[in-house]
Amino acid sequence: MNSADTKKWYYMLPIISIAILLGGWMLVAQGEGSMIPTPYATLMRFLDICVHPISKAVLPVHMWMSLKRVLIAFVFAIVLGIGLGVGLGWSTSFHAFADPVFEILRPIPPIAWIPLVILWCGIGELPKVVIVFIGSFVPIVLNTYSGIKEIDSLLINAGLVLGANRRQLLTEITLPATTPAILAGIRTALSSGWMCVVAAEMIAAKQGVGFLIVRGQESGDTALIVACMLVIGVVSLLLSTILSKLEGVLCPWQFSKTK
Amino acid sequence: MAVLKNKISLKNISKTFYLKDRTVEVLKDITFDVKENEFLVLLGPGQCGKTVMLNIMADLEKQTSGAIEFDGSRPTMGDLGVVFQKYALFPWKTVIGNVEMNQKLKGVDKETRRAKAREYINLVGLQGFESSLPKQLSGGMKQRVGIARAYASESDIMLMDEPFGALDAQTRYQMEDEIIKIWEKNKRTIVFVTNNVEEAVYLGDRILLLASRPSYIKKEYIVDLPRPRSQTDRAFLELRNEIVENTDLDI
Ligand SMILES: Nc1ncnc2c1ncn2[C@@H]1O[C@H](COP(=O)(O)OP(=O)(O)OP(=O)(O)O)[C@@H](O)[C@H]1O
Ligand SMILES: [Mg+2]
Numbered sequence: 001m002n003s004a005d006t007k008k009w010y011y012m013l014p015i016i017s018i019a020i021l022l023g024g025w026m027l028v029a030q031g032e033g034s035m036i037p038t039p040y041a042t043l044m045r046f047l048d049i050c051v052h053p054i055s056k057a058v059l060p061v062h063m064w065m066s067l068k069r070v071l072i073a074f075v076f077a078i079v080l081g082i083g084l085g086v087g088l089g090w091s092t093s094f095h096a097f098a099d100p101v102f103e104i105l106r107p108i109p110p111i112a113w114i115p116l117v118i119l120w121c122g123i124g125e126l127p128k129v130v131i132v133f134i135g136s137f138v139p140i141v142l143n144t145y146s147g148i149k150e151i152d153s154l155l156i157n158a159g160l161v162l163g164a165n166r167r168q169l170l171t172e173i174t175l176p177a178t179t180p181a182i183l184a185g186i187r188t189a190l191s192s193g194w195m196c197v198v199a200a201e202m203i204a205a206k207q208g209v210g211f212l213i214v215r216g217q218e219s220g221d222t223a224l225i226v227a228c229m230l231v232i233g234v235v236s237l238l239l240s241t242i243l244s245k246l247e248g249v250l251c252p253w254q255f256s257k258t259k
Numbered sequence: 260m261a262v263l264k265n266k267i268s269l270k271n272i273s274k275t276f277y278l279k280d281r282t283v284e285v286l287k288d289i290t291f292d293v294k295e296n297e298f299l300v301l302l303g304p305g306q307c308g309k310t311v312m313l314n315i316m317a318d319l320e321k322q323t324s325g326a327i328e329f330d331g332s333r334p335t336m337g338d339l340g341v342v343f344q345k346y347a348l349f350p351w352k353t354v355i356g357n358v359e360m361n362q363k364l365k366g367v368d369k370e371t372r373r374a375k376a377r378e379y380i381n382l383v384g385l386q387g388f389e390s391s392l393p394k395q396l397s398g399g400m401k402q403r404v405g406i407a408r409a410y411a412s413e414s415d416i417m418l419m420d421e422p423f424g425a426l427d428a429q430t431r432y433q434m435e436d437e438i439i440k441i442w443e444k445n446k447r448t449i450v451f452v453t454n455n456v457e458e459a460v461y462l463g464d465r466i467l468l469l470a471s472r473p474s475y476i477k478k479e480y481i482v483d484l485p486r487p488r489s490q491t492d493r494a495f496l497e498l499r500n501e502i503v504e505n506t507d508l509d510i
Contacts, residue, residue, distance in 0.1 A: 157319050158347040162361040162412065163337015172364065176351045253350045253392050 037223035045223035057207050066208040070193045073132035081137045085144025110135035111199050118204055128200040135196035136189035147181025148174060180254045183247050194236055263294040266448045272325035274311055285311050287473040293450055301452045302459040303469030304507050309452045313418050317341050337361055340409035340417040344424060346401045348393040354404050355389040361412040379407040382441055399430040419451045435461055460499050461488055471507040478505055
């Protein structure tokens, strides 16, 4: 194969895989009373909920509710997570002080916090934001911390030799060197945050995509469930693409492919 | 030769690492002087403790015993030019960002330090690459940045740790000529570490031959050959052979 053909082939492959997925889906959805909606039924349901509200909101509004919860929690998780991670990695005494508590709380799955958080914060916006915060805070702390721990000591030596004081060593050398690790943490936090928001909404919410999925379950509306799941997938993909762009802008030395 | 001022004096420097399960004696009673504006080469086999010795001189590591004296007071951090064995460039900084780092850390304003950095980028022949990232450069160019960055701290002492060790032979010859040119244009006291005998004889005013670990100074050679030197010159080869006969094998 010449290189132009190879290129064409690489464009074809994703189309083929999606076609196979759709074909398989159509096949299993066939027949009367199947518990799986057909692609066509799912698409129609999707268009329907985009214009006809469920629980006083159309699909884009539900999506926006979920997204808003994730984004608000994310801002806090990024600021506090990087702060705690830097503290743990930078200061030996702070590490000795805070690490045991963090290590005990860290392995608890964020979803396990849902009942307690609902009891504490009621059923408004706050509990969902708190759950997402817990889910996205931990990976950011861990990545920031290990990024600082694993920094090449040669770069630290170079900084010292060039005259960096302790503060400059942090701001001029350590933090830039750790940015790729922090971004990796943010990426993990994003998927964890999505998981948490959907879970929290499934348990207690009047709006949001997680709520829609539960509504679908209660009314036996499988098309609604599948439509919501696909929308979640697409939106996550979109966010992850935005994040990749951001990585290229923030650390061109690590992520951009210019040679 | 005229009597030259001593720039650095190492007196009975020893270094032992005390690890959990063993102790590693690396340097054993090392005493030598570095003269002002000389090109001193420390030549030693692999793993003999050359990097440890430079780190002690740069105050990145503490000796177990012995003392170092500098002409005047000890240069503070940031007042010593160091070129690292593995480049140690900041990958997130452009060429000019790396070269200006010392001045930036000292709080020099942007315009002044950029002008200074450009001067040293020109000195190492990297004009036109100011805004490239290290990953876009070849090994030889990276080490030119390392040299420019060290020169830009405007210290009169330069410590260079096998700066050309990672380069291919062709680039290495080029860089050896280059470093002599730079040194002749901009005289400083250079302590240059290498494990390569030809490189030592090609560059040094004086060579200190180190033994393998625990390392001590086995012998001193004065290289009384005019520059530019030729590696096929008879006197060159004689000195080279003499040194090779006295050299310990790598550990
Ligand atoms: N921090 C340390 N702790 C324990 N041992 C060390 C430490 N630093 C260096 N050493 C040991 O000291 C010895 C000398 O190391 P050094 O890096 O100075 O050698 P070198 O002469 O620079 O070698 P090379 O030619 O490979 O650069 C090595 O055996 C190394 O294992
Ligand atoms: Mg070394």
